[in-house]
Amino acid sequence: xxxxxxxxxxWFFSIITLAVLISLGAVLTQAxxxxxxxxxxxELQLKHQQIQYQLQRTEANSGPVALTGELDYLLPRQLGWQxxxxxKDDQPYYASNVxxxxxxxxxxxxxxxxxxxxxxxxxxxxxxxxxxxxxWRVLALLNIDHHDHFMQYFLQILxxxxxxxxxxxxxxxxxxxxxxxxxxxxxxxxxxxxxSEHLGERIVLQDLxxxxxxxxxxxxxxxxxxxxxxxxxxxxxxxxxxELRTPVNTLLTQSQVALSKARSIEEYQEILxxxxxxxxxxxxxxxxxxxxAKADKGTLIPAHERVHLATEAQRVIDYYQLLAxxxxxxxxxxxxxxxxxxxxxxxxxxxxxxxxxxxxxxxGSEIDVALSQxxxxxxxxxxxxxxxxxxxxxxxxxDRFYRVEPERSHDGGVGLGLAxxxxxxxxxxxxxxxxxxxxxxxxxxxxxLSPRS
Amino acid sequence: MVLAFISKAFxxxxxxxxKASDMKILLVEDEAKTADYLKQGLSEAGFNVSLARDGxxxxxxxxxxxxxxxxxxxxxxxxxxxxxxxxMRKQDRNWPVxxxxxxxxVQDRVKGLELxxxxxxxxxxxxxxxxxxxxxxxxxxxxxxxxxxxxxxxQMDLLAHxxxxxxxxxxxxxxxxxxxxxxxxxxxxxxxxxxIAAQVWDMNFDSDTNVVEVAIxxxxxxxxxxxxxxxIHTVRGMGYLLEDPTE
Numbered sequence: 001x002x003x004x005x006x007x008x009x010x011w012f013f014s015i016i017t018l019a020v021l022i023s024l025g026a027v028l029t030q031a032x033x034x035x036x037x038x039x040x041x042x043e044l045q046l047k048h049q050q051i052q053y054q055l056q057r058t059e060a061n062s063g064p065v066a067l068t069g070e071l072d073y074l075l076p077r078q079l080g081w082q083x084x085x086x087x088k089d090d091q092p093y094y095a096s097n098v099x100x101x102x103x104x105x106x107x108x109x110x111x112x113x114x115x116x117x118x119x120x121x122x123x124x125x126x127x128x129x130x131x132x133x134x135x136w137r138v139l140a141l142l143n144i145d146h147h148d149h150f151m152q153y154f155l156q157i158l159x160x161x162x163x164x165x166x167x168x169x170x171x172x173x174x175x176x177x178x179x180x181x182x183x184x185x186x187x188x189x190x191x192x193x194x195x196s197e198h199l200g201e202r203i204v205l206q207d208l209x210x211x212x213x214x215x216x217x218x219x220x221x222x223x224x225x226x227x228x229x230x231x232x233x234x235x236x237x238x239x240x241x242x243e244l245r246t247p248v249n250t251l252l253t254q255s256q257v258a259l260s261k262a263r264s265i266e267e268y269q270e271i272l273x274x275x276x277x278x279x280x281x282x283x284x285x286x287x288x289x290x291x292x293a294k295a296d297k298g299t300l301i302p303a304h305e306r307v308h309l310a311t312e313a314q315r316v317i318d319y320y321q322l323l324a325x326x327x328x329x330x331x332x333x334x335x336x337x338x339x340x341x342x343x344x345x346x347x348x349x350x351x352x353x354x355x356x357x358x359x360x361x362x363x364g365s366e367i368d369v370a371l372s373q374x375x376x377x378x379x380x381x382x383x384x385x386x387x388x389x390x391x392x393x394x395x396x397x398x399d400r401f402y403r404v405e406p407e408r409s410h411d412g413g414v415g416l417g418l419a420x421x422x423x424x425x426x427x428x429x430x431x432x433x434x435x436x437x438x439x440x441x442x443x444x445x446x447x448x449l450s451p452r453s
Numbered sequence: 454m455v456l457a458f459i460s461k462a463f464x465x466x467x468x469x470x471x472k473a474s475d476m477k478i479l480l481v482e483d484e485a486k487t488a489d490y491l492k493q494g495l496s497e498a499g500f501n502v503s504l505a506r507d508g509x510x511x512x513x514x515x516x517x518x519x520x521x522x523x524x525x526x527x528x529x530x531x532x533x534x535x536x537x538x539x540x541m542r543k544q545d546r547n548w549p550v551x552x553x554x555x556x557x558x559v560q561d562r563v564k565g566l567e568l569x570x571x572x573x574x575x576x577x578x579x580x581x582x583x584x585x586x587x588x589x590x591x592x593x594x595x596x597x598x599x600x601x602x603x604x605x606x607x608q609m610d611l612l613a614h615x616x617x618x619x620x621x622x623x624x625x626x627x628x629x630x631x632x633x634x635x636x637x638x639x640x641x642x643x644x645x646x647x648x649i650a651a652q653v654w655d656m657n658f659d660s661d662t663n664v665v666e667v668a669i670x671x672x673x674x675x676x677x678x679x680x681x682x683x684x685i686h687t688v689r690g691m692g693y694l695l696e697d698p699t700e
Contacts, residue, residue: 276690283577284659318628319654322667348658355661 005184006177010170017169018162025158032154036147037113037124044113044126047081047140050074055134064136068094071138080143082123088135100141108139116141122148183208187216199227239401240289247278288416292400295423302342302427309350309371309378310336312343316350317369320358327363335371337378340450341428349424350380352417353443357384360441376449377430383442394434398422476591477501479523481511481537482553483530491524494580495587508532515541520548522590524583527554538568549590553578581645581691588642602637605697607676607684609637618680628653629672636685636695645692669693 003011054074058067068085075081077096084095090105099118108114114125123141190201202223203216258271294300310333317331324331331354339346350369357367365385372379389397396402403415425432430447478500482488488504495502503518505511508531515523515537523541527534538550552573566573572586602609608617616623616633625633631653636644646662653668669685677683686694 273690279577280579280690283579286577287575287659315655319650319656319660319664322628322671323661323664326667344657347656348660351656351658351660 006174006181009177010173013173014166014170018166021162021165025155025162028158029151029155033151036144036151040124040142040144040147041113041126044124044140044142045128047075047142048126048128051138051140052134055136055138064093067136072096075140080145082118082141082143084139084141086137086139090137093136103139105137114139121145183212183216187212187219191219194223196230199223199230236400243285243401244282247282251275251278285416288420291420292416292423295420295427300423300427302345302424304340305343307339307341307343307346308336309339309346309380312347313350313354313369313371313380316347316354320351320354323355324358324361324367327358327361329358329361329363329365329367331358331367331369333369333371337371337373337380338449339378339428339447341447342424345424345427349421349445350382352421353380353382353445356417356443357382357441360384360386362386373449378447378449380445380447381442383440385440388436388439388441389434394436397434398432475501476522477503477518477520478587479503479505479511479514479518479520479548481505481508481524481529481534482526483507483528484526491580491583494584498584500587500591508534508537511537512540515546516544520546522587523548523550524587525550525552527552535568538570542569551583551586551590579645579647579691581643582648585639585642585644585648588639602634604637604640604684604695605682605700606680607637609634618676623675625672625675628668629675632668632672633676636693640695643688643691643694649693665693 051071051074054070055067058070064085064087071083071085075083075096082096082100084100084103085093086105087093092101092103092105095101095103097118103116108127110127112127114127116123116125122144124144125139125141127139187203190203194201202220205213205216205220208216254271254275258268263271291300313333317333321331354367354369361367361384367385368381368383370379370381370383372381393402398418398421400419401415402418422432425445425447428447430445432443432445435442435444476499478495480488480491480495480502482491482504483506485506488506492502492504503514503520505514508529510531511525511529512532523546525534525537529537532540534552534554541550549571550569552570553576554573555576571590574583574586600611602611606619610616611634614630616625616630632649635649635652646665647659649665649668650656650660650662654664669687673685677685682697682699684695684697686696686698688694
């Protein structure tokens, strides 16, 4: 499992703090050490000048023994000084400490600070190779134990504060992270609450930091889409159940009543024939719903052939004209348009609209089917004279199972015709709309000449 | 009176399509009730039906006997309809094949037709529709070109585009002529409304079949009104039938 975001961030912060503090400590240590060396150097150089002066003055009037006495006086042991005197052959002549006789002149590096340990004590010296007139040369050593002690103490303080700082950083970082990531936690709590019963939950965007607002917006939009499709789905299932109940109930009652007593063959035949009518209605409903389900899934893929809309429309009109002339209605066709699409599907869409127009047209009136080509679209308009569709029904007209007049459900299908028409039009990348005028109903389809080219 | 034709609708076929009794049909369908009723229906329509209830049995039967037509369900246990068809074709069993499918997906149709199926029906389908298609497939190859069609005293001259009843000329519109031609060519068969809409008006999708009713009513007015016996009959719940009831 991956580490949580909080612990990961805290971990990063702690490591960064540690690294920064260690570098800072190293720089400080270096600086202090350097400062001490400078101090020692200037003290040693000052002493060196005094020694040179003493050497010149004493050498002229007395021997080396007197010189050592002078040097003992100039470099007092109780103040932490030690020294060693070399003769002109670079051999140690006199040293303030026995251990110093081991030092060879040629082992010493010139013009550099020299570090020498005598027992437990730490000394620093400086060998000046400036040309002098004297035969003698002196290496003065300064005790720097107090520097060492200070450095030790300084490092201790540094380490302790470093550990404390990291611990503090970890703790505080954790608290801050918790606080900063609270909106995320709220989002996840909300997401865990979302279920089919609670699809209405949304994240309040105003409370969120700007970085999360976009994510939350996308999340909300996803919930919107889910809720819409879920509602459509459950509405559709409810509608199906409702629509199936009536014919199934009829069939059940009819068959049970038929069996409740012995009947003549003619009666049985009558009942079976009536059952067939109900079954045919059910079968048509099922295939219509499968068609719509395919459209919903996006698997309704129209063929890609040249369709002369006038030819298709004429065929459909020839068919429905028979029914229309019963009411003395004339169906007129004008114009033409050629689109790339599926002739069977488009024929079905046309048939649905024309059948609809015939059903609601005034007797003796005229139905107009107008085809035209505007810009890159083919326009199909089917207009009939007749009572216009009431305002409250217009927005639902293309919904499944929606009927303007529920009581007239039995003569014209189950209210899937316009939904199927819309699915076909949309599968072709087009649009369908209703244009109502006074005492006129006009369905207008707009199809791109070549969908998804 | 009309109802009497229901019982006749299938049984009658023995007389008209007396060749049907020689027709052997292989039916492969796993759904028990459907299979039994299909077998009964087809047998009563005069066909000699052998039923297999799964793909392997079906293949067995196909390799053992000779048939004139195969009706295959697509979803079968053992061997599905497509595989069965392929196996049959491999063994040179080249009878016409009609598929019954519950999945009306484009890919299925394409696949079926690529494999050499001759027709397909999507469930749920009307039995009359199946019967009509079976007869078309069964007749395939032995339909002689005719220019005269007739039933009782009804005569149709296809070349002269002329129809007479009892010697009197009937004035028909082109669509009425096409409708009557269909009824005459397939006389004695119950033709479902959807089949009529598809054949005469080329309406190959579910449409308002009230139109067919109107068309039949008008045709009947011209063909049957004032004449005896009545030739155009409605078989309720099934479709329309052209036959001479006195025969």
